[in-house]
Amino acid sequence: MGFKIGLLGLGTVGTGTAQILLSPQGRHPLIQELEIYRVGVRDISKTRDVDISLDILTTDLEAIATDSNKNILVELIGGLELARTLILKAIEHGKHIVTANKVVISRYGLEIFAAANEKGVYVMLEAAVGGGIPVIQPLKGSLGVNRIHSVIGIVNGTTNYILARMQQEGADLADVLADAQRLGYAEAYPSADVEGLDAKDQIAILASLAFSGLINLEDIHCGGIRQVTAADIAYTDKLDFVIKLLAIAKRDSNNTNSTIEQLQLRVHPALVPKNHPLASINDVYNAILVEGDPIRQVMFFGPGAGSGPTASAVVSDIMSIVAILKTETEPVPHPLPSYTHQHYCETAPITELVTRFYTRFMTKDILVS
Numbered sequence: 261m262g263f264k265i266g267l268l269g270l271g272t273v274g275t276g277t278a279q280i281l282l283s284p285q286g287r288h289p290l291i292q293e294l295e296i297y298r299v300g301v302r303d304i305s306k307t308r309d310v311d312i313s314l315d316i317l318t319t320d321l322e323a324i325a326t327d328s329n330k331n332i333l334v335e336l337i338g339g340l341e342l343a344r345t346l347i348l349k350a351i352e353h354g355k356h357i358v359t360a361n362k363v364v365i366s367r368y369g370l371e372i373f374a375a376a377n378e379k380g381v382y383v384m385l386e387a388a389v390g391g392g393i394p395v396i397q398p399l400k401g402s403l404g405v406n407r408i409h410s411v412i413g414i415v416n417g418t419t420n421y422i423l424a425r426m427q428q429e430g431a432d433l434a435d436v437l438a439d440a441q442r443l444g445y446a447e448a449y450p451s452a453d454v455e456g457l458d459a460k461d462q463i464a465i466l467a468s469l470a471f472s473g474l475i476n477l478e479d480i481h482c483g484g485i486r487q488v489t490a491a492d493i494a495y496t497d498k499l500d501f502v503i504k505l506l507a508i509a510k511r512d513s514n515n516t517n518s519t520i521e522q523l524q525l526r527v528h529p530a531l532v533p534k535n536h537p538l539a540s541i542n543d544v545y546n547a548i549l550v551e552g553d554p555i556r557q558v559m560f561f562g563p564g565a566g567s568g569p570t571a572s573a574v575v576s577d578i579m580s581i582v583a584i585l586k587t588e589t590e591p592v593p594h595p596l597p598s599y600t601h602q603h604y605c606e607t608a609p610i611t612e613l614v615t616r617f618y619t620r621f622m623t624k625d626i627l628v629s
């Protein structure tokens with residue numbers, strides 16, 4: 261039996277996904293059973309880097325989401341409202357969903373998972389966090405028995421590339437950013453990366469899985485890297501630290517004002533000791549360090565973006581669904597990791613955060629006699 265895949269989007273990740281699905285040789289045998297039957301794009305006349313028949317391309321994305329093919333809809337168009345609407349429509353039509361869309365999942369995860377649970381379909385999102393790095397499935401699967409203490413990630417490749425180059429070259433952010441844009445590592449309007457918003461969406465998803473509760477995006481303190489200067493980097497280097505944009509979700513053991521267990525949820529540049537495992541993550545790579553009991557520490561490292569790596573995560577989700585569909589004789593409640601939480605996690609206000617800070621003062625160098 262073949263499994264039909266409706267693909268929304270044939271851009272960076274969509275193309276990588278199609279390339280894997282169209283060249284199954286040497287990969288898992290299940291891939292041979294997958295067939296892309298329809299692909300939704302904005303512009304059919306565009307030249308593509310993958311050999312997709314023009315006959316299956318369409319600009320009618322809603323038709324793919326709502327047709328009678330009950331198999332899998334892969335949402336790779338990005339953005340918010342259209343993607344959310346199409347995902348919900350596809351669920352309503354009994355389709356399983358694979359998405360790489362952190363923006364939609366971090367804002368509408370509750371609505372989407374509630375709809376999916378009601379319909380008995382799966383929603384998979386490995387590619388939405390850390391690109392090609394497998395972290396969602398391990399958090400819910402192989403690490404699921406652990407009491408998680410913290411999840412700390414470098415989850416935005418663009419800012420990591422910028423900070424690493426500032427560190428290596430003593431350069432200013434504006435110069436490195438301009439170069440990153442020229443090389444295609446940063447977008448023309450990079451605020452989602454530079455302001456930390458992309459990392460915020462990702463830590464919301466990770467925290468929800470790690471701490472088994474819903475996360476309100478507004479509860480996450482978010483500061484980007486715009487204020488980091490070459491001088492900050494030079495001084496921290498002397499102190500044996502590097503500056504990284506960290507996305508942090510951890511149980512808050514310091515806050516004695518609250519009787520309920522709270523989480524610290526924050527994204528900001530932080531000083532990382534040079535001998536810390538996250539200090540050596542450079543360029544566009546990502547890493548996610550999970551600490552829990554009894555596992556202690558485990559770190560996931562790899563390419564956090566890019567066509568092939570992100571598509572690897574997308575196709576692994578498709579395969580997980582297909583593997584379950586092949587063995588299911590009757591519906592099993594959530595055999596695959598899924599959000600089923602109903603309550604929101606309590607978050608410690610940033611004003612009550614107890615931690616160490618680095619401050620740098622400009623002062624007049626005068627001798628007071």
Ligand SMILES: NC(=O)c1ccc[n+]([C@@H]2O[C@H](COP(=O)([O-])OP(=O)(O)OC[C@H]3O[C@@H](n4cnc5c(N)ncnc54)[C@H](OP(=O)(O)O)[C@@H]3O)[C@@H](O)[C@H]2O)c1
Nearest residue numbers: 269270271272273301302303336337338360361565566570
């Ligand atoms: N790029 C990465 O490395 C990466 C990593 C992790 C996660 N993601 C996530 O993966 C998703 C896709 O990202 P991407 O980089 O592949 O995006 P992209 O290169 O911009 O591709 C988007 C695709 O969706 C189509 N599309 C967009 N809006 C449409 C509309 N209104 N109607 C019809 N088609 C539309 C485009 O059609 P045309 O081709 O005709 O323009 C294009 O094929 C996003 O959610 C992103 O956050 C990406």
